[in-house]
Amino acid sequence: MTQLFASSPSAMNEKRGNFPGLSLPTRKHSNESGHLQSRIKSFFRINSSSSHTSSHASSPSGEREKETQGASAKNEKSSAFRQSRFLPTIGRNRSTTCASEGNALDDGMSPTATANPYFAHQGQPALRHRNDGSVPSSPPDTPELQVTGVSAVEQANTANKEELARKLRRVASAPNAQGLFNSGQGDGRPQTAEMGKEPLIESTITDIDAPIALTVPVINGDGFRRTYSSNSIKVRNVEVGPASFDKIKLIGKGDVGKVYLVREKKSSRLYAMKVLSKKEMIKRNKIKRALAEQEILATSNHPFIVTLYHSFQSEDYLYLCMEYCSGGEFFRTLQTRPGKCISEDAARFYAAEVTAALEYLHLMGFIYRDLKPENILLHQSGHIMLSDFDLSKQSGPGGAPTMIPGRSGGTSSAALPTIDTKSCIADFRTNSFVGTEEYIAPEVIKGCGHTSAVDWWTLGILIYEMLYGTTPFKGKNRNATFASILRDDVPFPEHSGSQPTSNLCKSLIRKLLIKDETKRLGARAGASDVKTHPFFRTTQWALIRHMKPPMIPHQGRAGTDTINFRNVKESASVDIGGTQDSSKMKGVPMDSGLATPNGELNDPFEEFNSVTLHHEGDH
Numbered sequence: 001m002t003q004l005f006a007s008s009p010s011a012m013n014e015k016r017g018n019f020p021g022l023s024l025p026t027r028k029h030s031n032e033s034g035h036l037q038s039r040i041k042s043f044f045r046i047n048s049s050s051s052h053t054s055s056h057a058s059s060p061s062g063e064r065e066k067e068t069q070g071a072s073a074k075n076e077k078s079s080a081f082r083q084s085r086f087l088p089t090i091g092r093n094r095s096t097t098c099a100s101e102g103n104a105l106d107d108g109m110s111p112t113a114t115a116n117p118y119f120a121h122q123g124q125p126a127l128r129h130r131n132d133g134s135v136p137s138s139p140p141d142t143p144e145l146q147v148t149g150v151s152a153v154e155q156a157n158t159a160n161k162e163e164l165a166r167k168l169r170r171v172a173s174a175p176n177a178q179g180l181f182n183s184g185q186g187d188g189r190p191q192t193a194e195m196g197k198e199p200l201i202e203s204t205i206t207d208i209d210a211p212i213a214l215t216v217p218v219i220n221g222d223g224f225r226r227t228y229s230s231n232s233i234k235v236r237n238v239e240v241g242p243a244s245f246d247k248i249k250l251i252g253k254g255d256v257g258k259v260y261l262v263r264e265k266k267s268s269r270l271y272a273m274k275v276l277s278k279k280e281m282i283k284r285n286k287i288k289r290a291l292a293e294q295e296i297l298a299t300s301n302h303p304f305i306v307t308l309y310h311s312f313q314s315e316d317y318l319y320l321c322m323e324y325c326s327g328g329e330f331f332r333t334l335q336t337r338p339g340k341c342i343s344e345d346a347a348r349f350y351a352a353e354v355t356a357a358l359e360y361l362h363l364m365g366f367i368y369r370d371l372k373p374e375n376i377l378l379h380q381s382g383h384i385m386l387s388d389f390d391l392s393k394q395s396g397p398g399g400a401p402t403m404i405p406g407r408s409g410g411t412s413s414a415a416l417p418t419i420d421t422k423s424c425i426a427d428f429r430t431n432s433f434v435g436t437e438e439y440i441a442p443e444v445i446k447g448c449g450h451t452s453a454v455d456w457w458t459l460g461i462l463i464y465e466m467l468y469g470t471t472p473f474k475g476k477n478r479n480a481t482f483a484s485i486l487r488d489d490v491p492f493p494e495h496s497g498s499q500p501t502s503n504l505c506k507s508l509i510r511k512l513l514i515k516d517e518t519k520r521l522g523a524r525a526g527a528s529d530v531k532t533h534p535f536f537r538t539t540q541w542a543l544i545r546h547m548k549p550p551m552i553p554h555q556g557r558a559g560t561d562t563i564n565f566r567n568v569k570e571s572a573s574v575d576i577g578g579t580q581d582s583s584k585m586k587g588v589p590m591d592s593g594l595a596t597p598n599g600e601l602n603d604p605f606e607e608f609n610s611v612t613l614h615h616e617g618d619h
């Protein structure tokens, strides 16, 4: 068992730039709750007869880990996707950031974008490439807050560690480079038109204590409605506010937000609190992304997807109170390994967990779109947890998952019936230019729309990076990278220092990295295609949550020792310990420029849901 993350990071200067959304169709979801629930129900009905990822039962490690071992039928059902919930623990970390601060139309939510962002904009400075390893500026105007649990020495060392962290850092995620691309598209103001204008026709949670959960506001017309649909989550009106938490330490920083390790005063539990500046979101047109992230986190219920416990807002900030993944970023783990890579067996383990998480997301109608080691967090136990859903996209109502009979005469796994989760979002295409430079799929570069197949492409890149310590199409600049993505075969270097890669593994990578998305592995039946590839022949999908991860994060002495996180410098601290009740603090920052001609203020954050989510098994 390899113990990890203790070593100081070696100097690294690699960078990956992330992309902005160019345009997306407006979110139009009708009757989602019903669809989601029927999807889930039919999935479980089908799945009960097949071997599947979802039997993730209890997590054995960690004093704060929670187990729910459902004995009842209801519990068995829900436990198929999440039999265990983890409670917050420990850590130290790197963060992902936005690469650019375009002033465009948010989120790729503009309805107009059809331009090919690569060919139309080659050479433009729009998509900022953070080759200098710099860390974007933090959200400004964040007042100081009392910090507990951080020694003066540690704080004094921050500058040096920050320098190391910069070298370690290579990613900029979710940039809003739209401004780079979208001249002539829109007026550059935030897209508030489809936000919060439609009258609410239903705004109550009909039975917040019911085990099968429900719909929070439903918005009329072509608006979307939020749904929280799970047998094991109870949604309640938010039970906490900023003053309910003590801040311990800043552990991550993005371009509109910061992530703090916090302790809930009442329960003493640790959480990761993502605090997003409204002002910055408005400025950078990232409002919809934040709303989408909250929705996806609140809807998801899977052991490999970070758990949301509370979401609420104050006048200046949105708050997402999540499970604390004390193992930090998988990226950091990789970077601190010799050669920045891991063995094929270890790669198979992480690839399997990621596949399970993607399968779940697709089943729920979400395309993740930003898979990369930076967005894979490690739970204290060493299992993965996907995070950072601000680039994710929710499809409209899709089909129910269907059953694919096993192939007779195939391998044992191929002989089993499988689920076609692709059918859940099969027809959904979106056209944002989003992703991370080295991970971006050819169809995204071409700008002709993309589907959930982009997630299988990124899985191929991830597996490659785990094995080779670099990505396959990385060029000397963005255009070279894009050209290579569009044109080149996957290189499999075989120099003396490189570890041998099996033919099965190469076959999987090649199939995931097929440039034609319709021929790519996953195009036929989604995750089932991937899971039945012979590379995973030895993978026990149903037991994967019970397997011992190849690398176990170091634990600090105290739960608050964030040893697996980099030290993030905080220029201005967010006052998460304010005294006001969050529910009374909603509103638009006064200088947001969102006043209508009549002087009324549109609140772009009106649709942000303030909820507390009780997960089955948590106390």
Ligand SMILES: Nc1ncnc2c1ncn2[C@@H]1O[C@H](COP(=O)(O)OP(=O)(O)OP(=O)(O)O)[C@@H](O)[C@H]1O
Residues within 6 Å of the ligand: 091, 093, 094, 095, 096, 097, 098, 172, 173, 174, 251, 252, 253, 254, 255, 256, 257, 258, 259, 272, 274, 306, 322, 323, 324, 325, 326, 328, 329, 374, 377, 387, 388, 389, 390
């Ligand atoms: N639940 C968590 N547990 C532990 N650390 C976390 C958690 N969530 C986020 N972090 C840390 O904070 C960092 C920033 O989080 P995240 O990527 O979600 O923020 P972001 O503002 O969306 O960043 P970006 O601009 O890169 O998208 C992560 O890279 C990670 O290091």
